[in-house]
Amino acid sequence: MKIGNKIIGEGKPCFIVAEAGINHNGDVNLAKELIKAAKDAGADAVKFQTFKAKSFLSKKSPQFELFQTLELGENHWAELASVASELGIPFFSTVTDEESVDLLDKLGVPAFKIASGDLTHLPLLRYVAGKGKPIILSTGMGTLGEIEEALNAIYSSANKQVALLHCVSAYPANPEEMNLRAINTLREVFQLPVGLSDHTIGSTIPVAAMALGTVIIEKHFTLDKNLAGPDQKLSLSPAEFKQMVANIRAMEKALGNGIKKPTESELEIRKIARRSIVARIRIPRGTIITEDMVRFARPGNGIEPRFAELVVGRRAKVGIEEGQAILWDVI
Amino acid sequence: MRKVRIGNKFIGGGEPTFIIAEAGLNHDGDFEIAKRMVEIAADAGADAVTFQHILADRLNVGAKASTNILTDTELEHLFHYANELGLLYTACVIDNESIDKITGCGVSFFKIVSGDLTNLPFLEYCAKKGLPILLSTGAAGISEVETALDVIQSAGNQDIVVYHTNSGYPTPPEDVNLRVMDTLQQAFQLPVGFCDHTVGILPPIVAVARGAKVIEKHFTLDRGLKGTDYEVSLEPGELKEMIRNIRLVERMLGSPVKKPLEYETNTVKFARRSIVSRIRIPRGTIITDDMLAFKRPGTGVAPPLMNLVVGRSAKVDINEDEIITWDML
Numbered sequence: 001m002k003i004g005n006k007i008i009g010e011g012k013p014c015f016i017v018a019e020a021g022i023n024h025n026g027d028v029n030l031a032k033e034l035i036k037a038a039k040d041a042g043a044d045a046v047k048f049q050t051f052k053a054k055s056f057l058s059k060k061s062p063q064f065e066l067f068q069t070l071e072l073g074e075n076h077w078a079e080l081a082s083v084a085s086e087l088g089i090p091f092f093s094t095v096t097d098e099e100s101v102d103l104l105d106k107l108g109v110p111a112f113k114i115a116s117g118d119l120t121h122l123p124l125l126r127y128v129a130g131k132g133k134p135i136i137l138s139t140g141m142g143t144l145g146e147i148e149e150a151l152n153a154i155y156s157s158a159n160k161q162v163a164l165l166h167c168v169s170a171y172p173a174n175p176e177e178m179n180l181r182a183i184n185t186l187r188e189v190f191q192l193p194v195g196l197s198d199h200t201i202g203s204t205i206p207v208a209a210m211a212l213g214t215v216i217i218e219k220h221f222t223l224d225k226n227l228a229g230p231d232q233k234l235s236l237s238p239a240e241f242k243q244m245v246a247n248i249r250a251m252e253k254a255l256g257n258g259i260k261k262p263t264e265s266e267l268e269i270r271k272i273a274r275r276s277i278v279a280r281i282r283i284p285r286g287t288i289i290t291e292d293m294v295r296f297a298r299p300g301n302g303i304e305p306r307f308a309e310l311v312v313g314r315r316a317k318v319g320i321e322e323g324q325a326i327l328w329d330v331i
Numbered sequence: 332m333r334k335v336r337i338g339n340k341f342i343g344g345g346e347p348t349f350i351i352a353e354a355g356l357n358h359d360g361d362f363e364i365a366k367r368m369v370e371i372a373a374d375a376g377a378d379a380v381t382f383q384h385i386l387a388d389r390l391n392v393g394a395k396a397s398t399n400i401l402t403d404t405e406l407e408h409l410f411h412y413a414n415e416l417g418l419l420y421t422a423c424v425i426d427n428e429s430i431d432k433i434t435g436c437g438v439s440f441f442k443i444v445s446g447d448l449t450n451l452p453f454l455e456y457c458a459k460k461g462l463p464i465l466l467s468t469g470a471a472g473i474s475e476v477e478t479a480l481d482v483i484q485s486a487g488n489q490d491i492v493v494y495h496t497n498s499g500y501p502t503p504p505e506d507v508n509l510r511v512m513d514t515l516q517q518a519f520q521l522p523v524g525f526c527d528h529t530v531g532i533l534p535p536i537v538a539v540a541r542g543a544k545v546i547e548k549h550f551t552l553d554r555g556l557k558g559t560d561y562e563v564s565l566e567p568g569e570l571k572e573m574i575r576n577i578r579l580v581e582r583m584l585g586s587p588v589k590k591p592l593e594y595e596t597n598t599v600k601f602a603r604r605s606i607v608s609r610i611r612i613p614r615g616t617i618i619t620d621d622m623l624a625f626k627r628p629g630t631g632v633a634p635p636l637m638n639l640v641v642g643r644s645a646k647v648d649i650n651e652d653e654i655i656t657w658d659m660l
Contacts, residue, residue, distance in 0.1 A: 188587070190588075191587060257520060258520055259520055260518070
């Protein structure tokens, strides 16, 4: 799958998404700062959530007032898209209704994100799929059957550009309940790129997920965890996010190609760490070497211990000092 | 994992199995028989035909020259003929001079026998020719395979297929150890093939299902001729049958996606069940569990939706043994 000019999939670098979410608290300037911070931290993209409270919440919902204050207007979204474009960081957002889909599509976003809660919102999925752009689908709280149904809804409009995010919708989530192995299951069952939308505190889990070949990491971040907001405490600070990006890149390199052989840097140490056959006592010239006359000591620049049988029983051609490594030419 | 290219064919990943019909020495030095064998290989659908061109006096200490092999010229003609018939070709050789000769004849790959796995200078020589190498690893431990690969790769040649093979002629089933193919693939990240020395066509077919990317099998015009490897050689009909089955297996592996096939979605209705009335349910009755049963065909309401049926009242009289539909509730 391709987002902007980045290819997402097995063998490709992990696509790291800085989720600003609602951490802007309704302030477009704070949102702009978040975009800058995401770029500085080395994220591959910055993401927000685009909604109108009255469109996806019932007025009776206790969250209604909060989400109303977190709304950004159409012109704000245009500003944010523009800031991101100037800074050269891909910008996209979670869509929650047809209006937000149209709005973001017009702004030229390279992909759409669907929140876990909307996994079963098939009408929305069909509408988004119809735009023909890549879709990142969160699967928190979902079963294989629900994911299958969601994918069928998307595929029905001939849009096959989907990536799944394994997600545990707990805020925050505990490491014990993360079940990272589900990432393998999703990949195997649906034959799609699979990532992780992480809600644990800290970045241990996303970095660990790299060992399972996770190709997308989405993580909340904020300018300051002490700001007000429901997602602040599970968000990373800019410095923490930067560190997470560095750790993810390091993990990618650490996985390697699976072929077991010494690395370049190991070759030097190999000589020192291995052992040589060494004279335990002074061996006068002409003596037949016996087992008790030799021992095995570092460094390994002499004869390897496994050739002991070819040394024992041979005659010393010259005198060998105690502690001297026995070489082929002295026997 | 990188794919290996032999001629115009690719090996590895999702590519078709590369099938080699090994004539070996079953021609017994008879050029006409060898020519016929090339035809058989082409007719059976093999991708390549190979010969053993091992000059005994170069191979064994104190051996006299071989009597049952073809001359270099005859071999060249056979290569030419194979090419005409659309087959790729090579000869299994064991010395540098022969390598030079067959390279000059335009072979597209080399096959190294298990006995030469530790013939490191020879491996280096072959590797430097820049042609793909099929490396047999019979009777070897992992360290010998590792060393051989190291020599070939250090000489700049990465186009290697590792052959799992057994040196027992013929190999009893317990000793086939197809699972070694998984080990070789995991350890060396190279395409793995299977050079079969059992009797019959079953192991290569199974090996393909298990991920072998290359299959090599001896064949002969007639086992009755008792050619060199006759016990483990297939006759023409068997070779054709083996190849046919291998292609079938490739098709059967199919897609990993678990979903009903198009034509299954129609027939599955008759295999599933509907919620039906066990007894007569008069109009107005509130439906309870014990009034219902589950029977085929599945053209009505599916069993998982029970909760939407139980507790509703019958809008009309429902007869005994009738499929319940939504408009009845």
